[in-house]
Amino acid sequence: MKIKLEYIWLDGTNPEPKLRSKTKVLTASLGKDGMHFELPKIDKLPKWTFDGSSTGQSEGKFSDLVLNPVKMYPDPLRDLSYLVLCEVLHPDGTPHKTNKRCVALDSINGNDMWIGFEQEYFIKDRSGDILGWSSDARFMRPQGDYYCGVGANNVAGRSIMEEHLDACLACGLNITGTNAEVALGQWEYQLFSADALDAADDLWVSRYILERIAEKHNCFIEWGAKPVEGDWNGSGLHTNFSNKEMREEGGEELFNSIFDSLKTYHELSISSYGSGNEKRLTGKHETQSIHRFSWGVADRGASIRIPLSTKEDGYKGYLEDRRPASNANPYLIVGTLVNIVSKAIRVLEEKAPWE
Secondary structure, three states: OEEEEEEEEEOOOOOOOOEEEEEEEEEOEEOOOOOOEEOOOHHHOOOEEEEHHHOOOOOHHHOEEEEEEEEEEEOOOOOOEEEEEEEEEOOOOOEOOOOHHHHHHHHHOOOOOEEEEEEEEEEEEOOOOEOOOOOOHHHOOOOOOOOOOOOOOOOOOHHHHHHHHHHHHHOOOOEEEEEEOOOOOEEEEEEEEOOHHHHHHHHHHHHHHHHHHHHHOOEEEEOOOOOOOOOOOOOEEEEEEEOHHHHHHOOHHHHHHHHHHHHHOHHHHHHOOOOOHHHHOEOOOOOOEOOOOOEEEOOOOOOEEEOHHHHHOOOOOOEEEOOOEOOOOHHHHHHHHHHHHHHHHHHHHHOOOOO
16 A cells, blocks of 8 residues: 655754655555554654755755654645654764754753643735735734634634644644634644653644645745734744643742743843744733843743742742744754753752852
């Protein structure tokens, strides 16, 4: 039986990588029952080369790069097909400089951090207009009616959102919710994993599925942090996180150490949290200024929001990092958070001063 494997990878586009994919057709063997085929295990899938000079990842004189399969998902968009997430390697097997997954894995390996992403995005038609918008933004009704809105005058693109939700659930992604956002044609979905690397992998696959569904509707996804200037919210990738100490031990001393660590490495975090974020993090529209770091209980205008449930449970639970932009690379986010929170715990345990 022939099966289709859609190899997916991140290219060398700056400042943020784009998704690329191509299809490999393989013959799958029938199982012992003679009815169901045996799917190859991920480590048995063949590596595959591609032309890196066409993706901004190599020069034409020596352009072959290698796709190394790392995760496989049922393809909800095609029959007898699977999505294969890949990392990019040099021919000698070493990671390519665009392979941020490998960098994140070094930080995350063995860590027990849970991650919940809140992915915001706009939908645009082929002409570049946001769905539902007037050609002149000055004639748009202001924010207020669109958030979790109902009705054709309050939402645009619901069919794409619904197809995306169903497709993600069909391939096993742990989408926990979705809603219309504060601007017309802007949406959000939430994705959770109890494994930080899985969360980042799953987010990239969910983005791929969204791009493919929008393509079918002759639309595309706008991932930019601030697509519309003026009195409009930007788009973020709010990241909820907790590790075992935060969930099971907690305490205000622990959380204060984490806040101190996040503050110390604020600029480092911002450098990993997506491009164009200076246009979004202005101190307005439910953000803190990119030049300041703050935290607060139930405060959506802070860099870090302390959920009310976390405080009421004696500072035990999770935190929300509201700084990442919607176009941020989740591998960089989770790697950064794991490192910074780990430093906070070591400082607390050793009672050592901050570097």
